[in-house]
Amino acid sequence: MKYWFPTNKKKIKEFHQYFQAYDEDFEYGSQLPECLLRNWSKSKKWFLELFEKNIPDIKACKSAKNNSMTLLQATLDIVETETSKENSPNYGLLLLWASLSNAVPIAFWTLAYVLSHPDIHKAIMEGISSVFGKAGKDKIKVSEDDLEKLLLIKWCVLETIRLKAPGVITRKVVKPVEILNYIIPSGDLLMLSPFWLHRNPKYFPEPELFKPERWKKANLEKHSFLDCFMAFGSGKFQCPGRWFALLEVQICVILILYKYDCSLLDPLPKQSSLHLVGVPQPEGQCRIEYKQRI
Numbered sequence: 249m250k251y252w253f254p255t256n257k258k259k260i261k262e263f264h265q266y267f268q269a270y271d272e273d274f275e276y277g278s279q280l281p282e283c284l285l286r287n288w289s290k291s292k293k294w295f296l297e298l299f300e301k302n303i304p305d306i307k308a309c310k311s312a313k314n315n316s317m318t319l320l321q322a323t324l325d326i327v328e329t330e331t332s333k334e335n336s337p338n339y340g341l342l343l344l345w346a347s348l349s350n351a352v353p354i355a356f357w358t359l360a361y362v363l364s365h366p367d368i369h370k371a372i373m374e375g376i377s378s379v380f381g382k383a384g385k386d387k388i389k390v391s392e393d394d395l396e397k398l399l400l401i402k403w404c405v406l407e408t409i410r411l412k413a414p415g416v417i418t419r420k421v422v423k424p425v426e427i428l429n430y431i432i433p434s435g436d437l438l439m440l441s442p443f444w445l446h447r448n449p450k451y452f453p454e455p456e457l458f459k460p461e462r463w464k465k466a467n468l469e470k471h472s473f474l475d476c477f478m479a480f481g482s483g484k485f486q487c488p489g490r491w492f493a494l495l496e497v498q499i500c501v502i503l504i505l506y507k508y509d510c511s512l513l514d515p516l517p518k519q520s521s522l523h524l525v526g527v528p529q530p531e532g533q534c535r536i537e538y539k540q541r542i
């Protein structure tokens with residue numbers, strides 16, 4: 249994938265700037281004419297051209313070890329079999345946004361919640377030391393077995409996702425539908441808020457508290473979440489990246505906490521109200537002090 253990932257500082261900065269502009273107006277992009285969203289439109293075009301240019305290389309680059317595919321390669325395969333090649337850049341961009349804009353802030357919020365709860369932080373560090381040893385100098389590989397021994401981390405990620413769930417999930421009504429004696433005409437938008445659903449004490453007692461242990465009740469081995477947990481949507485269009493997201497955030501948290509002793513220098517920030525779609529970002533800065541564990 250050497251052609252696709254930006255590798256020098258200038259290119260990384262450029263990628264970051266375009267992604268920021270694309271992310272900032274993402275939720276308006278599907279509703280408003282692009283002439284009203286000049287910056288957004290420019291960044292979208294930049295990404296689509298980037299995908300268009302790199303898709304042949306992305307598809308050709310096979311794993312040296314075995315014939316496994318990346319998620320993006322598998323997606324492109326399906327898109328090109330089921331629809332048409334012309335759609336590939338759009339699906340690539342959807343995958344890029346959906347993964348980066350949700351999993352990255354969840355990784356940040358999970359670390360911030362853990363570090364702002366000293367008892368949980370301590371229990372996690374004891375778990376990491378018992379699985380990987382006390383010092384953070386060695387290179388480690390995190391296996392499925394290791395993850396099972398560090399269940400508290402998985403609960404912390406899920407509890408973070410519960411608290412920082414997207415503000416709305418939207419569906420366009422395609423056939424008139426009756427809800428509570430009201431007829432919703434086709435063309436209207438129906439919205440559900442996972443964020444507020446997760447704050448209903450009937451389903452989640454003491455909803456504002458960060459309580460990873462509430463996830464003890466979920467049957468995670470059978471791949472089911474807690475009742476009324478809706479952060480990944482539901483039904484046919486439910487997030488296809490949900491188990492991958494859970495896995496990558498757990499591994500990211502483990503690697504950071506194994507390698508570094510971390511502490512928060514700022515209080516847990518409020519969340520920004522900029523986005524209703526996707527995981528909210530922090531409103532202000534939240535500095536973390538870190539030093540290598542030896």
Ligand code: HEM
Pocket residue numbers: 319342343346347348350351354409413414417418479480481482483484485486487488489490492493494527
């Ligand atoms: C914690 C992180 C994540 C959260 C909270 C999240 C949440 C969501 C939600 C709420 C939806 C809309 C579901 C609906 O309309 O019912 C969605 C869709 C989607 N997600 Fe995720 N997501 C996350 C991570 C990821 C990752 C890592 C990927 C890719 C690797 C991904 C790929 C997608 C895609 C492609 C869709 C569109 C599905 C469609 O419209 O058919 N997501 N996600």
